[in-house]
Amino acid sequence: MKRLDTNGFTITELLIAIAISSILATVLLAVSMTYYGNVIQNNQTAELGIENHYALRAIIEDIRLADSIQASGVLTDANAPGTGWNTDDGANVLVIGSPATTSDYDVIYDDSTGYPYSNELIYYVSGNSLNKRIIRNDAATGNRATTSCPAAVASSSCPADRTYSTHITDLSFEFFDELGASTTDPALARSVKVTITASRQSFGKTISYTNSMQTTLRNR
Secondary structure (H helix, E strand, C coil): CCECCCCCCEHHHHHHHHHHHHHHHHHHHHHHHHHHHHHHHHHHHHHHHHHHHHHHHHHHHHHHCCCEEECECCCCCCCCCCCCCECECCCCEEEEEEECECCCCCECECCCCCCECEEEEEEEEECCEEEEEEECCCCCCCCCCCCCECHHHCCCCCCECEEEECCEEEEEEEEECCCCCEECCHHHCCEEEEEEEEEEEECCEEEEEEEEEEEECCCC
């Protein structure tokens, strides 16, 4: 077999060396991609966890300071769904009655009833986004709250609903009465357990993160 003058290898030996190099390069690439994919998935799982925890803490804090969990919204919202806002696990909607306060955070009371005026805080899932809408009670003089709107129609007088996550697949909740027994009636809720599940696709795999918290309504 004639050797190549430039390096002393035969053509056959050169082809074999190229083939072996290609195989090693393919294996190295596969290992590198697997390692890279695992790193990315781990990072995205951690991001889901942080995002999930942040959203859950926001809901829990609003529930803790609430005076009620409402079966249905009672304040007017021009941008509400056709059937209005209704607390519904299946629809991923939670309606919270929150005491109206002044700019000094003093609770505003209704003189005719002796009870605080309530704003409504609506947590709802749209697509995979977990959002919070605020409905201001206009009857409460000095109310510092501002009604929010869908991003598509938001303005300076009606800011956009706040989005806490864009990876939510489920928002669920369980109510407990003053004796700690589970109840399906939001009006009887003395404490609430909220569970959020978030997921996303990463390198052809679905990664998920679920977290739960429970709190008692302080102002009920």
